[in-house]
Amino acid sequence: MIETLSRRVGLALGAEYVEIALMANAVTVAVRIGGRSKATVRRNEDRGINMGVVMEVQRLVLEAEAGRLNHIQYRDQLLALKPRHYPRWLVAIVVGFSCACFARLNHADWSACALVTIASAVAMIVRQRLAHLHFSPLIVFAATAFVATSVTAFGFIYELSATPKVAMAASVLLLVPGYPLINAVSDMVKGYINTGISRGAYALLLSGATCAGIVAAMSAWKVWGWLS
């Protein structure tokens, strides 16, 4: 997607050719305009996924292809793009309800769902807070899993629900690295084996960190919800 988009915008804005090489955490672009060529390497940092920006960039490329934007306008509009974020509390609440729905899909009772909502919302707030402080995602995931599992451990200790096991499992589902996992396989299907493997390995590493958090919480509270 990055490759075709960059190539299309380059050709639309008057380049003779655009070649792109993708690596796991850098992009190399070579452009030839008017007999002179230039190659540049850019590092890409992990800043989270913002589909809104993806969409806006795509719109600009389509505009440029249709000939409605020249390269100066394109540049101005591209630089003017601002990533928009949803308010954090809203995301936390919605994620809480999402995990409760997962629990319900796995036949949890209503009190378990309520517990999951609280656990996941609190965990999401912790995750946002830690990510904001620029901790490594691995630490963020482990700490978040610890918090979520600790909250649901109360369901076992005080026997709040008939299905505490489902609650414990569902409360950490906000940490499943879904996008990286799917992108890993779809990259490889499309022939980008390198990026696919690195994304897949990172997704597995994040899941491993999450499991470390879960296991730590389970042994801290002596509640072995995942194994019973």
Next chain:
Amino acid sequence: MMLLELLQDMALAAVPAVGFGMLFNVPARVLGYCAVLGALGHGLRFLLLRAGVPIEVGTWIAATVISFIGVWQAQVLRAHPKVFTVAAVIPMIPGVALFTALITIQQLYVKGATQELLTQAIDSGLRAFFIVAALAVGLAMPGLMFYRRRPVV
């Protein structure tokens, strides 16, 4: 009764699709697509599972359908289909199986290998792997079948 269960299943799948869409900052006007596609996909898989289709095959069919609808809507919206199709398949991701596999592997190390733990680790690990693969291949189907040398939007 069946219809009621189906509707409940679809409604329960729509919420996580929107939730994870927001997590990835999908713009508000596209969130509706996430919800509808998520509900459709999960509902379709529910029906297929009831009809006795294996879960990987059901997942693959559901993801393929989501992806084709996504491609069609992407041309209307002028946005890449991945903006909303990936959020729509999130409810089908086997998160519990993935974590169960990893936790069991940790337990294999702590408690030593037993038949039960080994079976559980391999079962849930393979299940997670095949379902994720089915999702990704399903999402890639339009590109593999029809949009071979041309971009979707």
